[in-house]
Amino acid sequence: MYDLKEFVETTKRFYNKEVSIGDYKGFSGNFGSYAQRGGESSMLRLRMTGGIVNRDKAVFIADMIKRYGISLIHATTCQTIQLHGLDRDTVCDVIALAPEHGIYTVGGGGDNPRNVMASPLSGIDPEEYFDVTPYAEAAADYLLAQIWKIKLPRKLKVGFSSSPKNECHVTFRDLGFVAKENGKFDVYSAGGLGNNAKMGLKVAEDIEPQQILYYIKAMIDTFIAHGNYKVRAKARTRYMQDELGAEGYVKAFCEALDNVKSEDLTLDIKMPAEYPEWHGEACGRIHPQKQPDRYYVTYHPIGGNPPVETFVKIAEMMTDENTLRLAPDSTIYIAGCTMEQAEKFVELTADGASTSLEASTSCIGSSICQIxxxxSQALLKAIIEAVREENFADGVLPKLHISGCTSSCGAHQTAEIGFSGRVKRVDDKVVPSFLMVINGNDELGREKFGEEIGIIAADVIPSMMVEIGKSVAAAGMVYEDWIRENRAEFDMIVGKYL
Ligand code: SF4
Structure with missing residues (x-):
């Protein structure tokens, strides 16, 4: 059961040092909260199904920012919003108030079904196959209802993709639904990033969208039956591929599916009527939606951390027509705008990224994250500062993905250039370092985990990026084309820093 009283009491005991950091982590994650590094403040993760934040939710977050003086919020790669630096009373207050606005935090951490993800432009993207939002919402309702009934070996991440862009990495998630042109889904399972990264296995093709809950129930049952409850490091769903073999896993999943077929889990979702065709023009960060005369604005806060003053102003300017769409790369789309509104939002969000490099993705990193x-945030900041001095054109350096450790919250394996926190010995000293990974891809049909290049000391990475940028700029190219034709030069530059 969702016992907030227990959360409040245990949190008080934790801040009184009567509960250890480890014990508190095991408890508080079930409520979507963790103590930050040092144990003096808390983080709270607000679930946002499909990354959609309506006006009421945005205004609630803005109110919390103002009321409690919150100074750091982070748009996560799981399409949630994290509030950081909360004191004991604030985390307890916010967690109690959020459900009044349809914001749930339960199961936001721990061994639970996590925030259900969906393509961030679902329902507004002119190029999507169909709007997957109603299915993501049905999945979220179903999974939230399971949280206190089931005990999973580890967390379970479910995602929906509405187009081949595959932003939510549904072909390599614990369970992913891929929308197709024919109005159906293909289903992938037991994939994931992090240690022992694995592509998902296709467990079903062309399923009717109204049937998704059968696949979710089969996933839960398969995970409970075959997941590793003994060794935590091998408990994520992808390890079932190692245990059972690919064929054995698919067989186990299909058997679980057969067993749930007798249940009544068919959905009855009515899809919205098609919109009349129109051809709006994109203009800078303003893009046309599929709805006539509606636009969305692209805003990538640096490091995924919108300045709180900007977030408050965005919330205050939103109407009931607007939604924020949190993307898995920490971009925030402001949707449902008229052109006049869109222009105002562009002005308001001028603090965001202005190049691909500045639109890099970074997890919250070790200054906050206990494990x-x-x-990662400091590395991104240092790279951006060094690169800004060079005034490279947009595209000379690519968007990076940076994770503070092997857990891959920054999805470094999917990037053109990714970094993942490590340590390295230099002159007999252990120095902060990052594993460099290149040529990853997350697009549907072209998925590839990046190639590991080597471990580089953090303090020289900005200089290395500048050197790469200079070579790309000198060739008059963008990075994406340059790396294809100049791999030997890339290896030569990077080799000096390894
Ligand atoms: S990748 Fe590592 S450092 Fe970054 S948020 Fe995840 S667990 Fe924390």
Missing amino acids: GLQN
Whole structure:
């Protein structure tokens, strides 16, 4: 059961040092909260199904920012919003108030079904196959209802993709639904990033969208039956591929599916009517939606951390027509705008990224995350500062993905250039370092985990990026084309820093 009283009491005992950090982590994650590094403040993760934040939710977050003086919020790669630096009373207050606005935090951490993800532009993207939002919402309702009934070996991440962009990595998630042109889903399972990264296995093709809950129930049952409850490091769903073999896993999943067929889990979702065709023009960060005369604005807060003053102003300017769409790369789309509104939102969000490099993705990093190894946010900041001095054109350096440790919250394996926190010995000293990974891809049909290049000391990475940028700029190219034709030069530059 969802016992908030227990959360409040245990949190008080934790801040009184009567509960250890480890014990508190095991408890508080079930409520979507963790103590931050040092144990002096808390983080709270607000679930946002499909990354959609309506006006009421945005205004609630803005109110919390103002009322409690919150100074750091982070748009996560799981399409949630994290509030950081909360004191004991604030975390207890916010967690109690959030459900009044349809915001749930339960199961936001721990061994639970996590925030259900969906393509961030679902329902507004002119190029999507169909809007997957109603299915993501039905999945979220179903999974939230399971949280206190089941005991999973580890967390379970479910995602929906509405187009081949595959932003939510549904072909390599614990369970992923891929929308198709024919109005159906293909289903992938037991994939994931992090240690022992694995592509998902296709467990079903062309399923009717109204049947998704059968596949979710089969996933839960398969995980409970075959997941590893003994060794935590091998408990994520992808390890079932190692245990059972690919064929054995698919067989086990299909058997579980057969067993749930007698249940009544068919959905009855009515899809919205098609919109009349129109051809709006994109203009800078303003893009046309599929709805006539509606636009969305792209805003990538640096490091995924919108300045709280900007977030408050965005919330205050939103109407009931607007939604924020949190993307898995920490971009925030402001949707449902008229052109006049869109222009105002562009002005308001001028603090965001202005190049691909500045739109890099970084997890929150080890200055806050208890289990983090390196400060991914500090690395990104140092790279951006060094690169800004060079005034490279947009595209000379690509969007990076940075994770503070092997957990891959920054999805470094999917990036053109990714970094993942490690340590390295230099002159007999252990120094903060990052594993460099290149040429990853997350697009549907072209998925590839990046190639590991080597471990580089954090303090020289900004210089290395500048050197790569200079070579790309000198060739008059963008990075994406340059790396294809100049791999030997890339290896030569990077080799000096390894
Ligand atoms: S990748 Fe590591 S450091 Fe970053 S948020 Fe995840 S666990 Fe923490």
